[in-house]
Amino acid sequence: xxxEVAESCLDGVMIEMVSAYCxxxxxxxxxxxARRIEAIGYQVGHQLxxxxxxxxxxxxxxxxxxxxxxxxxxxxxxxxxxxxxKTNHRGTFVLQDNHFRWLTRISIDxxxxxxxxxxNDPSVTAENKASQTTNMHLCFPCGIIRGALSNLGIPxxxxxxxxxxxxxxxxxxxxx
Amino acid sequence: xxxxxxxxxxxxxxxxxxxxxxxxTLTYGAIVRQxxxxxxxxxxxxxxxxxxxxxxxIRLIDEFLAKSNVSRCVDFKETAEVIAKVGFKMFLGVxxxxxxxxxxxxxxxxxxxxxxxxxxxELPDTCQGLCYxxxxxxVIRGALEMVSMKTEVxxxxxxxxxxxxxxxxxxxLKQVLEEYPYKDDE
Numbered sequence: 001x002x003x004e005v006a007e008s009c010l011d012g013v014m015i016e017m018v019s020a021y022c023x024x025x026x027x028x029x030x031x032x033x034a035r036r037i038e039a040i041g042y043q044v045g046h047q048l049x050x051x052x053x054x055x056x057x058x059x060x061x062x063x064x065x066x067x068x069x070x071x072x073x074x075x076x077x078x079x080x081x082x083x084x085x086k087t088n089h090r091g092t093f094v095l096q097d098n099h100f101r102w103l104t105r106i107s108i109d110x111x112x113x114x115x116x117x118x119x120n121d122p123s124v125t126a127e128n129k130a131s132q133t134t135n136m137h138l139c140f141p142c143g144i145i146r147g148a149l150s151n152l153g154i155p156x157x158x159x160x161x162x163x164x165x166x167x168x169x170x171x172x173x174x175x176x
Numbered sequence: 177x178x179x180x181x182x183x184x185x186x187x188x189x190x191x192x193x194x195x196x197x198x199x200x201t202l203t204y205g206a207i208v209r210q211x212x213x214x215x216x217x218x219x220x221x222x223x224x225x226x227x228x229x230x231x232x233x234i235r236l237i238d239e240f241l242a243k244s245n246v247s248r249c250v251d252f253k254e255t256a257e258v259i260a261k262v263g264f265k266m267f268l269g270v271x272x273x274x275x276x277x278x279x280x281x282x283x284x285x286x287x288x289x290x291x292x293x294x295x296x297x298e299l300p301d302t303c304q305g306l307c308y309x310x311x312x313x314x315v316i317r318g319a320l321e322m323v324s325m326k327t328e329v330x331x332x333x334x335x336x337x338x339x340x341x342x343x344x345x346x347x348x349l350k351q352v353l354e355e356y357p358y359k360d361d362e
Contacts, residue, residue, distance in 0.1 A: 004194035005292050006267040008239055010203060012232035013311070017207050020228055025214065036210060043206035048198065076196055 014102070018136050030132065034139045041143020042150070049148035052076060058153075062174060065152045066093050073148060083167075091174040094161075095145075100168035102141065103134070134162065145170055185265030188244045192266065201295045208308060218305045225307065229314020230321075237319040240266065252348050253277070255325070256284050259316065259346075268292050276345075285332065286316075288342040299336050308336050313344060326350040 018037060026033035052073060059065040070082035074097070084096035138160035146158045154174055161169040211221045244262050249255040253274075260272035269292065276285040293309050307313075313329040320327050326349045333343035 003197040003269065003292060003295075005197045005200050005269050006189070007193040007195040008236065009267050010195050010200045012236060013200070013204055013207065013228075016228040016231055017203075019231070020224060024224075024227075036214065040203070040206045040210045043209065044199070044202045047202050047206075051198065077199055 011102075014137070014140060018133065018140070022133070022136055030136070034136060037136060037139040038143035038146070041140040041145075042147035043143075045144035045147025045149075046151045047147075048076070048144070049073065049151040053152065062091075062154055063087070065149065065154055066095070066172065068152075069145060069148055070095055077144070091176065093172045093174075095170045095172065096167055097170075098167045100141075100166065102137065103162070103168055104166055135160075138162070138168070142170060145172065149174075184244065184246070185262040185271060188262060188266045189269055192243060197269070197292045197295070201292055201297075204293055204311070205297060208306075212303065212306075218303060222305075222307045222310050225310035226314040226317075229311035229316075230318035231314075232311070233315035233318025233320075234322050236267070236315060237322045240319065251281070252325070252351075253281055253284075255320070256286065256346060260286050263319075264288070283345065283347040286344045286346060288344075291335070291342050294336060297336060307331050307334070309334070309342065316344070316346065324352045326352065 017040065021033040021036050022030065026036070053068070059068060066085065066087075070085050074080065074082050078097070078101045080097075080099075080101075082095045083098040084094075086094040086096070142158040142160050146156060149156050149158075149172070156172050156174045158173075159171050161171060208221065208225070211224055212218070215221050215224065240263060244266060246258055246262060249258060256274045260274045264270055264272045264286075270288065270290045272286045272288045274284050275287055277283070291309065293312070297308065299306060299308060309331070313331060317327055317329045328347045328349055330345050330347075331343070332345050333339035333341055335342055
């Protein structure tokens with residue numbers, strides 16, 4: 001059992017990262033903020049995947065690598081495995097976590113942020129803001145998965161689907 | 177008899193949710209790296225880390241007070257001991273020591289020999305002047321402000337810069353007495 005820290009440290013750092021990039025750095029360019037957050041995740045995923053596969057032989061195919069992400073990798077990060085894995089056998093995989101830890105622990109403040117000059121759409125509701133923030137948060141784990149797979153030699157694109165909360169599905173599309 | 181702080185730090189740490197410290201260390205490292213790329217200037221990054229720490233600290237104090245059950249500190253000396261033995265232990269799993277008190281008892285050093293934030297971290301030469309752990313100084317400043325103490329927290333020694341320990345200097349600037357928020361005539 002490796003070293004541990006309080007989970008609130010990680011939560012705090014993640015929330016602040018998203019907040020800094022969305023409200024301080026790229027307040028008017030959510031696309032850029034999302035990309036930066038995803039890039040941070042990519043870095044983390046890449047390094048973790050490297051550490052967790054050091055002792056193993058290489059994976060024989062994509063499915064084996066994805067299964068590693070679903071089982072060992074996910075367990076190290078979230079103390080549970082992916083609950084459901086689906087694939088269309090043509091390079092798309094859907095990893096479903098029925099109770100994604102980071103969504104359940106992160107509280108999203110529904111009150112709108114101070115608008116100042118950054119919001120030019122007065123009809124942005126509090127609900128929109130909340131879902132926008134959630135999506136920003138999800139860029140981080142998407143990046144982690146993308147980085148992890150990239151370290152295993154599998155370039156891909158990863159998006160998150162939260163149409164079925166509290167379940168969260170990560171859609172991995174492997175690039176040919 | 178008051179409980180010994182060192183023991184309660186361990187007990188609290190054992191009772192909260194934990195996460196793999198590598199994930200935390202790497203996440204923090206990736207954030208610092210990205211900040212360096214985006215902000216370019218080391219001083220700007222230091223400021224942002226402090227700001228982020230402050231924002232975390234003002235919330236972390238609630239969890240700290242709720243879970244550690246510490247009673248109100250009598251003076252700043254006790255406050256520093258509680259931060260070192262219970263605070264650090266509860267969140268980072270490591271204890272700090274309090275040293276170098278000044279004569280008025282308003283300024284001291286918190287010394288950390290072990291710091292999970294910096295596991296596996298080495299700073300390249302291009303990052304001269306970077307306070308890699310600046311988030312910690314912000315956290316302490318933010319948390320203390322929420323309990324009515326305005327402080328100045330600065331780094332004195334940093335192992336990433338070749339020193340033998342991490343040393344934070346905490347200086348109490350002002351103790352703001354709690355005020356009842358409503359005026360009497362309203």
